[in-house]
Amino acid sequence: MPIREGNYQVNPDVGILYLGTVLKDAGYQISLLDCPKEDFSFSDFRTYVKEGDFDVVGFRCFSRDHNYVNHHASIVKSIKPSTLTLVGGPHPSALPEFVLSRMPNVDFAWKAEAEEGLPQLLRMFSEYKHEIPEALLETIPGLVWHSRKEERIVVNKPGFGIDLDSYTPAWELLKPETYPGYEERKTVSTRIWDGFFHVTTTRGCPFPCTYCNAPNLSGKKLRHRSVDKVIEELLILRDRYNAKRFSIIDDEFTLSKKYATSFCQGLIDAKVNMKWDCPNGVRMDSLYPELLLLMQAAGCDALCVGIESGSARMQKLIQKKVTVETIRERANMIAGCSNIRITGYFMIGFLDETEEEIQETLNLACTLPLRRAAFNVVIPIPGTQIFDELIDNGRLKLEEINWDTLTNDQVAFKRNHVTGKRLLELQREAFLRFYSRPSVALSVAKETLRNPNVLRASISKLRKLSWRSETYSFTPMYLGSQRAL
Template sequence: MKILLAKPVTPGKLVLNCIPPLGLGYLVTALRQDGFNQVQILDSVKDQLDYSGFTKVVKKFKPDVIGFQIFSQDLPSLQKSLAIIKKINSKAVTVAGGPHPSGLPEKSLQSFPQLDFVFCGEAEVGFPILLRALKSKRGFGKVPGLGWRDRAGRVHLNQQVFAADLDKLGFPAWDLLRPQDYPDAPQGIIFKNSPVAPIMATRGCPFSCTFCAGWTISGKKIRRRSVGNVLAEIELLYRQYGVREIHILDDNFTLNRNYLKDFCHQLLKKDFQISWCCPNGVRLDTLDKETLQLMKKAGCYYVSVGIESGSDRILRLMKKAVTTAKIKKMVNMVVSAGMPINGFFILGFPGETKQEILKTIKFAKSLELTRAAFYNYLPLPRTEAYRRLIDSGELKEDDIDWAHIFQADVPYAPPSISREGLKNLQRRAHLEFYLRPKIIWRLLKEIRSWQQLRYIFKRTKAYLGG
């Protein structure tokens, strides 16, 4: 059985981040462990494929099963890709997983007749079981996390099962992911050394932020790989693939301070040096000065934190369990430890006013942040904020333009602000934050190549709506 795991074509879109698809890499390893060895990964984003190029790959490889990693903005591409696949081979089995199918599994199957299955959440446990069921022509009712149709067309969703022992999953299939083929700074504009590779040491998030859908993939219970297992992967990447920087993509890497300290101490004992950072964000309330200094000594050169708002009222609506006063105190502590810090902010949260957004911009400028990113609020399925919008009638699921839910667009704006007005506020936030001498000087010092400079201009143009 031939299996193709793919990131879909993204025609005409500005791709701000291009990183090796770890989820697909883990799936390959799970399939290989189960005896399915004819597996390929297709990253249409990295390879800059159009639909013609995608068609050529499918015709050449002739897969029996095609699995897609799908974000909400990929839906138009998914529809076209499914049509291409079924035209080439009507018997090919199509599967979709990732954030969007995990958020709207039933809707995904109902909206795409040519999509045979979806996975809700992690699929390392369920995907090999699905393939065995297809080979033996058994039923699908016991495949964990699977969404499927019966013969009458009714949609069924099986209960999710999360891998309990992450060490047993093995490493992602780096022989197929090939980190050296990706941009120097796959996770953003800043890097210290290259090539760069992403890793995940933990999964799950126990917190209840009303805007976040991370738990729909990996659940609310924290699961950790052993420190030895994580360091073995880092050493493999260093020695076999020439990687010189690691980006840790966990939602909560710093949550357990003893685990974090053990990681740093063991990394310091290695006979090689590698830079690393936490670009996806960590919680400020998990950090202290001693731990930050240890992280820096072990090679960490910046952390990102989700600050989200400069309004205490909005922070309460988000269930962030923190105040602006505490945020300011914690940011000062991080800076005093000598650790550069990047702040994430959300603009246009449901119920937010223009005055509160302006307050957030002012608050961001008052903090000693190295960098900041201002994102428009995204109505992500299965989140508490999303459910409130749908239940109140303020937002209708069928009216959401999923194709344009990414950084440079405005999929939603609060009633008191127009979408164009919110986009202008986002532009204003970035301009006011970055057009300051100390910030410009910091950025200039961090630029290490013309490629990186071009990337900065491209990203700036996207955020400013150019």
């Protein structure tokens, strides 16, 4: 994971874990480096790479990481030019040709999942080094590569053929005991949203939401891990790392009622006895009383729900395929039939959204039975319909995008009706209105006073809401480090 600055949380990354596990099972020696966790500077990274003398170095890349990953790769090549450099993740998956052309020190990029194709590439590299025949490169699912013969960048068809039950995640590769707060997180069973032991049960999403790129990353078809395999992983976390809770980070955990029911019953039958939550956001229209009661019996004590907007017009425009009336009905149903705590995810600042429609979202948030809420500024995520439309109408120019601004608390593009300054004011107003209500404020205060990490995070959030402009004002680390190359 690359060096990162700004607003982020340090947690084990299961995407890297799964890739590492597949390569470990194939017989390769693997080292996973989480630069934010290690608090690395680029000088630290240079030393690490030099001492490690790696044959292959790969990077996970979100769009906000573009400039940082580019600089990481430059450091690797300056130390050992023969090193094979790779980049994968959401950013190259959405903009494969652009990323590979703009990162001159990256040899290959990846579109979508890499578990199936990466071992194939490494086997070819072991045999041919940097002279892998193009006929072989063409066979690797999802590979993005330079064709010397055709003088262009080739993007192979993504592969979604990996058997999700073909491996059990090797958590020892991530060394979870070295992450901040590990001792506290493994022993406190009442704390929610610790975001530490992330587990996936499904991949894929069939919905066309305009703000989300999930279907392009993991396919539109919903695929499941077997319940037995997931429970096997949970028992390892419980017995080896004394984990008391876990988080299901699927995009669509509850979409298949049959699978969700089977999973919950499996937890009960296996006596896993762990608390759990769903922080990525489940669809409210996939929930019903019987499932919620079974989830609660199986240990679920918190859900995040994707609400996005309180405006009926915006719900149609973003193709969420859910109505405001359904949102109200299901939120009240969750609160009425279970003790599961609900956090609502909201988005403000869609291109054609008016201030009145943003106020509708704020009003909805304050009338629903939510324990927590997040109000995020819309990000133009590459690969989404929102991003494509902004490019098509000239609001964004691919060559001019400042990738450092693609975070949910900065303003990356101009809206039709609301200025960037006003949008940030509305975001601040949303948080203050929601959390200043006595019942919510008391609940937050109790959790904050109980937990120093929550206290620090709360203070940091308040500072950012009070003292910020439309973009961060610090000088990125990669700019200061470029002089050292």
